[in-house]
Each structure stands twice: as C-alpha cells, then as structure tokens.
Amino acid sequence: MPITVVQTKAELRAEIARLLAEHAGRRGSGASLGLVDPLAPRASLGLVPTMGALHDGHRRLAKAAVAANDVVVASIFVNPLQFGDPTDLERYPRTLDADAALLEGVGVDLVFAPSVDEMYPGGDPLVRVTAGRLAEKWEGASRPGHFDGVLTVVAKLFHLAMPGPVAGQPAAFRAYFGQKDAQQLAIVRRMVRDLDFPVDVVGVPIVRAADGLALSSRNQFLSDEERDAALVLSRALLLVDARAAAHEPLMPDDAVALIESQPGVELDYFDVVDPDTLEPLAFACRETPFTGEALAIVAARVGDVRLIDNMPLKAR
Ligand code: AMP
Secondary structure (H helix, E strand, C coil), rough: CCCCCCCCCCHHHHHHHHHHHHHHHHHCHHHHHHCCCCCCCCEEEEEEEECCCCCCHHHHHHHHHHHCCCCEEECCCCHHHCCCCCCHHHHHCCCCCHHHHHHHHHHHCEECCCCCHHHHHCCCCCEEEEEEEECCHHHHHHCCCHHHHHHHHHHHHHHCCCCCCCCCCCCCEEEEEEEHHHHHHHHHHHHHHCCCCCCCCEEEECCCCCCCCEECCHHHHCCHHHHHHHHHHHHHHHHHHHHHCCCCCCCHHHHHHHHHHHCCCEEEEEEEEECCCCEEEEHHHCCCCCEEEEEEEEEEECCCEEEEEEEEECCC
C-alpha cells in the first residue's frame, strides 16, 4: 500500500483511528469475513518524530518502530520553536517526497507533515513545556530555548498521535528517539516521567557512516575537507571508549587535546557524564580505573556546521 501523507491534525487523528481499527480487526476472529471484531486484541502504535531530510539514522528508528508496532506514524516537521538562528531554520533541508519514499520502503503506515500554521495556529504558542535544569548545560548552554522548543512540539505530537476515544486505547503507544541526540532523549524521558505522558520512550542507537561520522541531516553542509576534519570527534570518543572497555582511567583531557589539535574544528565541549542526569562524572572516576557505565559527549563547530556526537561507555 502506498504510504499516506497527511497535513492536518484532523486527518492525522482520523487516519490513526482507521489504521488501528483495521489492524485490530485484521487480527480478530471475524477478519476473514471483513468484519471488525470489537473484542479483538488491540493494536499497538509507534510514533517516530523527525524533522525530515531523512537518512539511515532515521531509517533505523523507523525500522525499530515497524518491528515492534502494528501501526507506525512518522512526523516530519521542521519546528521553528527549537531554532535560535533564523538562517539555520531557513536553510534546513526539506525533502518531503524522498522522505516519504524512504518511510514507505521501511513499512511506515502514515506520514504527518504539517505546516507551521497547522501546528501553531495564531503564531508561536504562549504556553510551553520547559525543560528546566536538564537544559542548562551542553546543547542547552549554546542554544537557549532549544529544548523548550523541542519539548513543546514533542508534547503536541504525543497528544496528536495518542489514540483518542474513537480509536480506543492502543495495546501500547511507543515513541522512538535517537541516541544521537542524547540530551534530547534524556529530557524527553524526563518529561514523560514528570508529566505522566502515557508513552513508552524507546531510545535507538546511533547510526554512523563507515568512517565513523555520526549521520546527521546537517552533514550535507560539510565540504570534503570539513568532513575529514569532523572525523576527529568519533576518534576522540573511541579513545575514551577503548579506555573504558579496558578498565583504564578515561583521562578525557586527552580527547580534548586530540580535538583541539585538529585544524578547522572548534571544540564546544567534550565530557564524560551520567547518562540520565547528564552531570559530569566525579573526578575520581575520570582519573582512576573506570568501572560502571557513562556517556561521553562532544559538540564542535566544523566550518559553520555545529556537530554533536556521543558514545555510551561500559567497562567490559
Ligand atoms: P531530526 O530529524 O534530526 O530531528 O532527528 C529525528 C530523530 O532521529 C531524533 O530522535 C534523532 O535523535 C534521530 N537521529 C538523527 N540522526 C541519527 C543517527 N545518526 N542515528 C540514530 N538516530 C538518529
């Protein structure tokens, strides 16, 4: 079946209700007669929020959602609320037809691609979700308001996709986010916990190019030379990862020095943090043999492109 692309909230709700009913019916006892059985097992729903310009990282997210849910909806919305820089927003790649084809190839059922007006009728919302302390550091420090913008749109998407009284409660409602945006994932998990959203948040590992560069819709803005320079980020992460695996002191300053020695790369931060609180590990764990688990995070500017990357660390 060709994938359905809808642009309005009303169509989204109607299509989700239709798809869930169809799937529940298909599994029910009257399915062979074309009947929808009200007592049939309920269907599960997966949501994959994106800003489009999809690549293999998004593909992995969508595949994980398709594998675990009866019905999967992906959203494509370049959310103005989470952009501080108007030029960044304006030049963000928009490739809806190719995105829809990629999602169809993976087996996603429905694409929600609203206009800015549809999402924010009457202009920017007055009331927003705020990320609080978790947004003060790292990405939040250099992108004020970014995570409030993310949470506000994610909260709206959860409410819009969450099946209402017509569709009935799904067997499960899951939302898929990439580990690539580790701070975003931690903050969304925290919103779901603090505000009791009935959603299971699923984190999906980073997809990288063969040379180690984490895939990102912004990589296309890198020249060949800048792309080569950007490889220092994953090399720095692998340096501490190898030490973690060998129970050695992580010595993150060595990774900092490696990045700072790379021409064309302007380091914003490199640190080793607790994966949930994003607080830096205590000094002792950095300079003494590593045990346990942590997350190495990095952000840098390469040319005029800001790149982020991270790696879970585990003593093996
Ligand atoms: P974006 O379109 O950049 O907002 O990303 C949409 C979702 O895809 C987010 O949850 C990202 O974390 C995830 N994502 C982006 N790049 C990657 C990647 N290289 N590997 C895994 N997930 C990714």
